[in-house]
Amino acid sequence: MRKRFSEGSPIASTVVTGDDFDELEHTFQAFLAPDTVKLHTPARTGFFDISQLSGLRVPGIDPHGLSFYELTLDSDVVLHGEETPDAYTVVVTLTGRSQITIDGEVIPSRHVVTGPEARFRTTFDHPDILLLRLGERLVADTMRERLGEAPTSPLRFDPVIASSMDQWLTLLHTFGETAASGMFDRSPLAAAHFEKLLLHGLLDAQPHSRSGDLDEERPRPKSTAVRRAMTYCEERAAEPVSIGELATAARISVRALQSAFRTELGLTPMEYLRRVRLDHVHQDLLAIAQGRAEGNVTDVALRWGFTHLGRFSALYRDTYGKLPSETARLTA
Template identity: 35%
Template structure:
């Protein structure tokens, strides 16, 4: 394989499609300069430093397409190339190699990425990489907060712990082969003037398919729960309690008042929520208030202060509110307010 040994004039600029109605950005980079590759691969929260082996030449060609909370890429490299990451990305990274080997510095030893085996890295799981010779891979990047939102919807409860997903997936058959085809179709269909640029619904469906395929097919902390039978419909008293919480979401209601509205004892209400919602009534109330506060932060812009929004929804400890908001939505309240 031969890569460009120079950087074309138009590859450093991002191209936007005028025909799509979804967040979209394409960036292409190629060349031989390690510093330019460092800049291309770095993000505001996680800088990457690329170095080569002595004076030996390197070459690279990378094309990345961002779709909001999901990004796909097609990258090719030649030479002995090392990278070191500073900071922690908030994205899960999946590498789907088609040629050559690559290693990642994992917490418990190196993780090897070879053709036929995909590599899945959660944020903070690898700080450095090494490539020796020719390497090409597709890659998929997913915001961790987006994964948590989907899990919350699937399991009907708040997700706070890491996914702890197995870092290896077979690409020669089954779910791994399907995942590789989905990412290849996404990237190919969005590159240049690809047909997917004019079909945001198809893009959304393919992105969702890739995420759900990972969650349901790759061993992770929630595999047993995801594989369990769907829960029975919640009984009337749990539904009544949930309706009462939503009707009085901004008011200082107590567990006893919720139970009274549901026409059961507090003990029966607790049991119902544990059995049918895998949480407690107060934790459920806390969650819907957090979602409401997040919605207000998104809509407020610079018109309101974080403290005012937090207090409106009953969060009196601002430090704890900020920490819980970042765990739930992937960013601090102040960052959401500026979006």
């Protein structure tokens, strides 16, 4: 195992490592099942290491959530097959040479995005690769949150990672390093927030079939005072927050803050805080559904300050189009 991984971390866990390439090919295929993706090593010398940095805590792909892996091979390797109908994969080549073909077209980039049912073949020479897998349902749910409706068909990403993605790639590296350090073991909420940043960043920065809709969705720039108050809400969502504290953080009076929020956002500062907390609830319920956290709807609602469960359920349903128990696939 590579020394930078934390001892005993269930997130930064080695899936397979060594120099037995027959074992590598067999284990890789079993790990990805039922995917049709296959791995072949024409030059069967050197060593390999496949590590799971985030996602399910058991070997395998999370078909509905986010999973993150690093593959290091001191050899040549070929990945080929067809994406499942319910997954996207971002491939980032850190070191080594690569040649990537998607649906019969050679992609002139070391970093690519594949989508549901895309056929691909990738040849690597002594690579270090990051693989980010995103469930189609997760992407659709996020688009519904952003636009108020789910896509009627899977998004089609431009396969070439755009130059505008440089900051996102830096974020992805930081996510991998933090996961490998074991930090996310101690703070699953931090992991969930980081994953949300990756997902929204990918949707915003990488061109896809509904990028224009997201461009229209982006609001006009907020005033400095409103931005300060919004940041305070996001950073202190788990704490008691008063309108006076928000006004102090925004450096304006309570009345001026209320007026600015009504003008720029169409809601009160405390309504915005409630939305931030509801989003935290949603992310926590998704984590429960994906096996990344434990608990039930009542636990999560109370954690984020929703004490009237009837009103909470109605608000959640109005916002996300389903009951909180449906998101968590649990009974509240």
